[in-house]
Amino acid sequence: MPPEVMRQLCAHLDTFEAMTCHEIRLSVELLMDTGRRPEEICRLDLNCLTRDSQGKPVLLYDNWKEQRLRRQLPIHEPTAKLIIDQQRGVRERFPDPPPSQLVLLPGQVLNLRGDRSIDSNHLSAMHREWVESLPDFVLDDGTVFDKEKIFPYAYRHSFAQRHADAGVPIDVLAELMDHDNYQTTKTYFRVKEVRLREAVERVTNMQFDRHGTRIWGAITTVLDAERTRRAVGAVVVPFGTCSEPSNVAAGGGACPLRFRCVGCDHFSTDVSYLPDLRSYLDDLLRQRERLRSMSEAEDWARAEAMPSEAEITRIRRLIQRVTEDVETLTEAERAEINRAAQVVRQTRQNFLGMPRIRQPLPDLRPERPA
Ligand code: SF4
Incomplete structure (x- = not known):
């Protein structure tokens, strides 16, 4: 519906x-x-x-x-x-x-x-x-x-569609629906979404924490409820997703760290964000150069506006780790992941806008207090 x-x-x-x-x-x-x-x-x-x-x-x-x-x-x-x-x-x-x-x-x-x-x-x-x-x-x-x-019964289909639209991976969605088989789950959402769903699955298989360590593939032993919550209890933030509970509850608008995501354990990212990470790094470097040559500002103001070396280093390292991981793939796999990342990015830009914050996942009735 x-x-x-x-x-x-x-x-x-x-x-x-x-x-x-x-x-x-x-x-x-x-x-x-x-x-x-x-x-x-x-x-x-x-x-x-x-x-x-x-x-x-x-x-x-x-x-x-x-x-x-x-x-x-x-x-x-x-x-x-x-x-x-x-x-x-x-x-x-x-x-x-x-x-x-x-x-x-x-x-x-x-x-x-x-x-x-x-x-x-x-x-x-x-x-x-x-x-x-x-x-x-x-x-x-x-x-x-x-x-x-x-x-x-149509509410069940709406539930599945809502999660599918939000990019919940098919294995998690199958668990949420309590299906044994992904094929059954796929019948619950619109066919036109299937290409996007497959793309989302591919890129979420290459998910990383802030240190650039792959995480999604390793989540096999946590409790069902915790695993599914992990997939739905997150909001999109610039360059990835955030699972910090109060920020998730606020729809991404209450980050206690002012979006210093690469320094935060609640952050994860995937290959589809690589171009955003690169352009953010370029922005930081440009901003640093501009501030260095700026004479019409007091030292304290310039110091506060200056991007931190630690953040620049972290982002560089994250880009490097993600890129290295992609390079371990075969050429065919790389082409596939690039295509998938493109589809996901396109959808993100069309529907969410970048780098705006998306509403939290699947509460159907946002008028209710959290
Ligand atoms: S820094 Fe990023 S990941 Fe951490 S709480 Fe804020 S928005 Fe979430």
């Missing part, structure tokens, strides 16, 4: 609750936020929220379709808060049974023990009624979006 449609749906969530019950409305919010299948959301346990080793929220759910139980999905804090509030409400409504026997979204009728969940067919029916009651969904180009295409 296009972002404009999602925005309009989110804006009308309160009217949905007025038509039905809180649990049905909440199930739709969770579908939007997590991309799980309707059955997986409807049947969540009361104890479906945990925290990873960094204290970040993780949803525990059962993949009924594949019969894989206790799956983990990293989620945003606002989504975790929805769950925590609901857990409190369920405990008040059913104070006697132990929490392990309760469900997160208990149905309204014939449910004295709180162990019967809302029904996904009922959810679909109520959702259809709600969508039909809403005004037309007018897209940015003035056309009207077909309401028939708005149904609970």
Whole structure:
């Protein structure tokens, strides 16, 4: 579903609750936020929220379709808060049974023990009624979006598309979707994105930390939830990505180091940023020469404006390490990575602009506080 449609749906969530019950409305919010299948959301346990080793929220759910139980999905804090509030409400409504026997979204009728969940067919029916009651969904180009295409399972496709558009690697996206096979995951986003996705995969295979050490290929043993979070918990900054939590939460606008990324452990980059690194280095060198020959400024002002030797050295070293790594590839691999980097750069320039900061990845509902 296009972002404009999602925005309009989110804006009308309160009217949905007025038509039905809180649990049905909440199930739709969770579908939007997590991309799980309707059955997986409807049947969540009361104890479906945990925290990873960094204290970040993780949803525990059962993949009924594949019969894989206790799956983990990293989620945003606002989504975790929805769950925590609901857990409190369920405990008040059913104070006697132990929490392990309760469900997160208990149905309204014939449910004295709180162990019967809302029904996904009922959810679909109520959702259809709600969508039909809403005004037309007018897209940015003035056309009207077909309401028939708005149904609970479509939120799963939107979730996949949103991550694919943001450049989340296919292996991570497959994990987020809990697919065994990348081919299945690829059917969840638009075909025209596939070329870009493949390019993104290639360049992220050549990712480096600030010292120029390759990192992505080595991430094979971290916990699923941590690995996927690593891919989604980042914002684009000049020359690479930043994973500093407060900066990510602020959409890249709250860097405590004033974007001295090459001196920061939260920074990583990939081959597609090589031209940006080179032109930044050229800028620094030019700026240094200009300041040296400038006589109409006081010493302290010139000293403060002067690019630091340490930064220049670091950037030189980073460029050298990345370039050396690319040179270890065969000619055919090099040509492929260059083509991929070009595609990724083109997209970045078209959609993001350089070196502006991109919004944080995948929160569908940016109007909510982080
Ligand atoms: S210096 Fe760069 S990587 Fe470090 S917190 Fe700031 S923006 Fe993020």
